[in-house]
Structures are given as structure tokens and as C-alpha cells.
Amino acid sequence: MTDKKPRVETADRRRPGNREDRLRAGLIGLGMMGRHHARVLGSLDGVDLVAAADESGDPHGVAGGRYLVSSLDELLEYDLDYCVVAVPTVLHEPVGLQLAEAGVHALIEKPLAHDVASAERLAWVFEEKGLIGAVGHIERYNPALQEARRRIEAGELGRVFQVATRRQGPFPGRIADVGVVKDLATHDIDLTAWVTQQEFVSISARTAFRSGREYEDLVAAVGTLADGTVTNHLVNWLSPLKERTTVITGEKGAFICDTLAADLTFHANGTTATTWDEVARFRGVSEGDMIRYAISKPEPLRTEHENFRDAVMGKDADIVTMRQGLATVRVAEAMIAGAQVGTSVATGTAEL
Template sequence: MIKIAIIGLGAMGKNHYRILSQLDGVEVCALCDVVQNDPYNEPFFHDVDEMLDTARPDAVIIAVPTFLHKEVALKCADKGVHIFIEKPAASTVQDAKDILNAVNAAGIKSCVGHVERFNPVVQALKDELAAKEIFSVAVTRVGPFPPRIADVGVLTDLSVHDIDLIRFITHKDILDQSIFKSRKIHNHHEDNAVLSFELTDSVIANITTNWLTPFKKRCIEVACQDSYFEADLIAQSLTEYSSFSTNNSYVVRGCHIKKDEPLIKELETFISYLKTGERGSLASIEDSIITLKIAIQS
């Protein structure tokens, strides 16, 4: 039985709690937050140090606000506790590097919660692209402003998903980027951005993201040498267009997707990682550092 504690019981922390409570081979041994807004059966702590010393978890889920990631992660590393950090790894590249150094020094397992990697449609798209020559990638991630987000803007909250996904599905490095951003409704951070990238092998990619759209849209479009893919990350649907002809006709194929909740797959993989050391599709702190360098230093 793996003992896992959750630090931070906001929206994402509660999602982790809901799923971990249902998984076999896992015990949610403790919860920690500055306030307790809901009743829980598990021991509840308001201090991270006290929780680590009393509950002695094997691993923790760090779901506190981003600016607290480093402080909490270093406490866990000092106790030799494995860590799952919700994306991004930290508020700054240097903080993320400090976490990485502490993790390596402690010899513990770690990952960053880029949950979209485990969206079934992303996995299916990645498989479809494995043997194809990719020309371009276009990602749209837009929606209304989330009042719960106060410490970061769209680049850190939203675009980090897609910077990571571009590298994940193409297996290519980002060589150059151009980023445009603006602040329209947020008090302190950008809420509107367009990002363009040059990847290895002359692949071009772009991301459109904002908190100005009245509805959520999450999609990836990929142009290949002989086909074109549209992936809807919310509906979990994937469509391929191929067999193009000179009279603008083409063949449409709906790819089979076994729908599932991405966070379940991610946490199952994390538990397997703790047992076997096999990371699978989990994002590393190194992955998050690459993403942060682009999102934060833009």
C-alpha cells in the first residue's frame, strides 16, 4: 500500500483526492491546507512540516498555488518523499532548477502534472503521427477568465500545457519562438497570447490562448505530408483527412478513441512509477524547465 498525501485542497487538489480515494493499492494518508473548507475522514493538517513528520507519506501531490511549489517541494525532498507537482514546476526557471537539484540530491522520484499528455485523444494523435512527416501544428486553448487564477497569466497557466504537448506529440525540439501577449481584463497578468515556434526538421507550430473567449475550446490541428488531423481535447475526438485530390475532395476518417478521464490515467502512471521506476508518459521537471523558459522569459 502506497501512502500518498495531498498538499493543497483547491480545485485540482480535490480532483486528486477524488481519484486517489478510489484507486487500489493507494492510501490517502493525510491532507494539508491552510484552511479546511470541507469535511474529510483523513487526518487534516495546516502545516506541511507537521504533516510530513506525523503522517510520513511515501509520496505527495503538490497542488498549492504555483509560487509555493518550491517551498513545499524542498520540504518534501528534505524528508525523502517522492513528489508529484502540478504544472508548472515553479514560478521561475531558477526555482524549478532548485527543485530539480533537491530531487536529485535526495534520490527521490518526481514528476510534473501535465495532465493533457494523458488525454486519450492526445495519445491517439501521438500514435497516428509516429510514422508521418509533420509539416505544422496549430493549438487553440481558449476560454473565459477563471477567477481562481490570481498568481499567473495565460502563458504560465494555459500555454505551458501546449508548449509541452507540441514537444510531446512531435518528438521535436523547439529551436526558436516569437510570442505576442496583451492584458485586457486581468489586473496583473497577460490574458491573451499568440505563440509561434520553429521546431527541428523545419516544423512550424503555433498556439492561440486567451481568457477572453466565452466558451472553452481545446483543439490541436496537425498537417502532415499525406494527411491532416483535427483533435478535440474536450470531446475527445480525432478526425483524419487524407487522400487529397486535385478537385479538393478527400477522405474523412473518424479515429477510434476510448474515452477516459486523463487525471485517472496520469495518477495510475504515477503510482506505477513509484513501484517500478518506469516513468511512462509522465512529464519530468526537466520538461517543465524547458517549457518555463519559453512561457516565462517571453
Template sequence: MLRVGVVGVGNMGYHHARVYSELARDGKVELVGVADANFERAKEVAKKFNTIPYANYKELARERLDAVTIAVPTSFHKDVAVEFIEAGTSVLVEKPIADTIENAKAIITAAEEVGVTLMVGHIERFNPAVLKLKEKIDEGLLGKIVTISAKRVGPMAARIRDVGIIIDLGVHDIDVISYLFGEPVRTVYARAGNVVHPAGVEDHALITLGFDDGSGIVETNWLTPHKTRTLTVVGTAGIAYVDYIDQTLKIYNHEWIREAKIEKREPLRNEIEHFIECVEHKKEPITDGKAGLHALKVAIKALESAKNGRVVEVE
């Protein structure tokens, strides 16, 4: 049974702790502890999920964990991840993998040198609707994919202060669109700005992604009063509509409309179960360090494009 922990039990980290506690009840893992700089929060979450609170993640790192989720602010990902990796612990780091390319590479290199599993929490890859859509694309049901557009909008997230919306939310759809095309992004052009976010970071953006033979568009903001999470895929043989939240997939062509039969399941649980399986069986995660690095590179290039007002190539 794997010994696991969570560092950072804010909104997302709380849910990681919840899923691990559910897996612990099923006898699949042991939730050793949760750590947070806000020790009162750590104690609250630890009490709820019957584990031990830590005020300092370094103390948790000394507990010889097999696996850990890191859900601290993005600017701390590198330091926390490397601490656990060097202790021999496999790491699931929340997206984005890091705040800079240099820090992302440092995490990847450390994991490779120690030989532990590194996974990045690009949760939408584990959404049942996205998995079904990828299956249908690979079957050729939509023909050749021409464009993929995503809308990810909602209320302001004042708790996010160390990065703007492109790195915080845009990476979700950058990763998914690249996954569905089956190739890396080649070029990026973006427009972005700040309207209301108190930290002065960009709170709205429109990102155009260039592929070898197709395009992607990501619209994202923290200005819309309600959450919308949708994806549209246009192919030569049909068009598909995904609702990430409702986990639905509808496909239209010139003759019929189909709605996929999807077994709805929490994407986070799918993600964590995949992580546990990869750690146990020494498998490469589908959202590995390289996938996380690519999404971060594109997001950073989008920021560069928004600043300079020109198309930017992605390495």
C-alpha cells in the first residue's frame, strides 16, 4: 500500500486530500499527512480526513512517502517538488508544472536522475468526455481535424495572485487541444489584458494556436459571472461539442446527430488513480513532465505574444 501525502490544502489540494482519503478507505493507499503553511488549515483538513497535519512540507518529506501531491502556489512548485523528489518520493504536481521553463526543467531533471514518477495535474485529460472525444477522433469519425476552439470563462479568482489567467487556466486547453491534434503547438498569437484583477495580472485572453495543418483557439477570462467550460472540434466529416462540466459529447454530420454514452466520473479521481497506478507499476503518466513543460512553454509564449503583439514560434 502506497504512503501518500498532500502539500498545500487550499481549494485544489483539499480535493486531492479528499480523494486520497476515499482511496485509503478502500485500502488502496495510506494518507500519511497534509502540509500547509497555514497550520490551522492543515489541522482542519487533517481532522476531516483522519490524518496528520504538518506546518512545514519539509517535515512531511521526511516521512518516507511513496507519492505526494503538490498543490502550492505555482511559484513554489520547483522548490517543493525537488525536495520530495530528492527524498525518493514520486510527485503529482498541480498544473502548471512550474512558473518558469528553467524551474520546470529542474523538476523534470531531478525526477529523471532519482528515477521517480513525475506527473502534472492536467485534469481535463481525465475528463470522460475528453477521453471519449479523443477515441472518436482517432477512429476518424470527424475526418481530418481543422480547428479546435475552447471557452473557459468564469468569475474572478482573487486567490490566484502569482500568475495570470493564461498560465493558471489557459494551460488546460492548450494541453487538451495539443492532445487532440496529436502534435505540439508550433506558433502562438495572443491578446490579453487586465480589467479587474487586484494583482494586476491578465484576467482575460484570446489565444490562437498554430499546428502543422490546423488551428486552435482558447478564450478565457475571470470576468464572466458564471462558469463555462466548452470545447468545439471541427473536422472535414463532422463537428463535435464537449461540455467539460456536464461531461457530454455531441457529434453532428450532414446526416445525423449523436450524443455519446459517457459514464460520468470525477476527473480528479481518474487522475489520482492513474498517478497511483503509474507509481506502483513504474509506468509513464499520460501527462508527464514533458507534456507539462510543453503546455507551460506555449503559455509563456502566449504572454510574450500578448506583450509584443506578434506571432511567436514555440520551440
């Protein structure tokens, strides 16, 4: 559908509280992630996806008869309450700034921006204008990590000692403007800080360039959080094995989160002594119960959208704020810098 809907005059713009509890949403970017955002927005309670924009049209056929335009200028003519941004990373800043100037709340795909300076400008302008700005770090909403976070807060793991993540798989053809650190490793940076509720204070890394591109396609990183928790992250685009695993080790045992299957398993430290000498010498820490929890598994992207919708409507919600997104970009850049100089680099997130 290409005919434009007449613009509602400013004095009559329908905002939350002045309408029948429904929000008008827009979407810019209809690529690999945009198509999934379109699917969820099109069926989200309390939200009407009124229009979408992409200069390449609708390659996946997800507009579903809604108004389809080629630019953000045209998209803004549809009186949006909020907009989801799923354009290439280098375009996050100009698109986000234009939305802020128009007074439109925004959910921007991760990472927040391609560098720290751009991320700072976005975070500042949304705060300055009193707008809701969020970043699409979807792993936070994975049921396995959500349940792990709840159980850690309840003290079931005791003090956290280490968070180790593995995120590897084949190269995605959709990524051209950033490397594996800013595309994939930002998931691990954000989920680690969130699940522990601790900031990164330093990080070191090694990277490799094996696929003939200008950006890194492999990283191995070791970090330290503010409370002394040690983290390590193995991320690559070079493996035929697709793996998304987070292991959180604490004084009472370890949580293993398989975020592909949304499974959470707990390996408890044992309280029963091992009397078989050979096994005892090999195992070290005594072995306890292993539990795979039966948990509800809603789609993470839908949970992300539900929380952002609620935030725009002034309800309690758990969103990834732009300041948190900025902190993640800082750690990612420190990771890249650490790989270049071969030493540990301070992340600078504490100043946020």
C-alpha cells in the first residue's frame, strides 16, 4: 500500500492518554531483523503498526498491506507514538536523532550506535527531550536468562564468581558495517552486566580476521566486573556449530543457560562426601544434584516489545535503556582496543 494517510494536525495528535489506549507504531528497516519486528508489532496488544519505511521496499513481504514508504521523513507523517529502528548500525545515530527531534519514542536495534560518540549523542538527546529510548539487546529477554536472573536475585547461586559465554556460528550475510564484537559480542556484554547487576571495569581480548573482511570475525575476551566477578567470552562467525551458551558459576553451583533452546540447568555443589578415592581426586568439588528447570518460554522478541510498549505507556517495564546501551558500546570499543594493544583496557562505564 503506497497511498499516504492524511496527517493529523499537531493540535490533534493522539498520544498515550488521549486515545483509546492504543499506540501508533512505525518501523524503519525491513531487512532480516525488521521482518521479525514487523511480525511482532503487527500482533502486539495495544499497538497499531501503521506504516513502515525502507528505501529498498519490502523484500520479505512483511508490510501486510500497511502504508509503505521509502524514507523516515515520509514515515513521520503518520503521527507515530513510537518507532522501531532496524536499519544498519551506521544509520542508528542519524535516524535516532531525527526521531528525537520529532518527539517520537524509539526502540533501536543493538548496538545503540557504531561508536561511543554517536551512542553518547543518542542517549543524551532522548534524555534531554524526555523521551523513552531503548536498545534491542534481545538476549535479556531470553527465558533461560530471565529465570537465571530471578534465581540469582533470590540467592540460589550465592555469590557469583564467573560468567562465561560462548556465541559462535556461521557468518551472517546481513552484516557488513561492524565486526563480530559490535554485532554479536554486545549481546554477551549486555547480558553479563544485566544478569549480575554489575558493570564492567576492565577487559582484554584477542581478535582474528579470517574471512577476508575489514572487521574482526573472532574474539576471545576476559573481563572484570565491579565486584570482582571474572568474565570470559568466546565469539566468532567461523564455526559450522551454532552455539549460544552462558555459564554462571557461584558459591552454590552453576547455572547453564542454553539460549537457543531457552533451557536452564542448575548443577549444584554436593553436600555428600565422595568416598571413592579415585573419583574424589578427579572431581575436586563434590558433585550435587543436576536440575533442568521447566520454565515458560515466551518469544524473547515479543517480551522485548511488550516491555517497550509498557514503558511508552508509563507502566512499569524492564527495558534496556540508552545509557545501558552506551555502556555496552564502551565495553565493546575497549574490547577492540585491548586486542589492538595486547593489554587490559579500562571500560570507562563507571562514569555513566
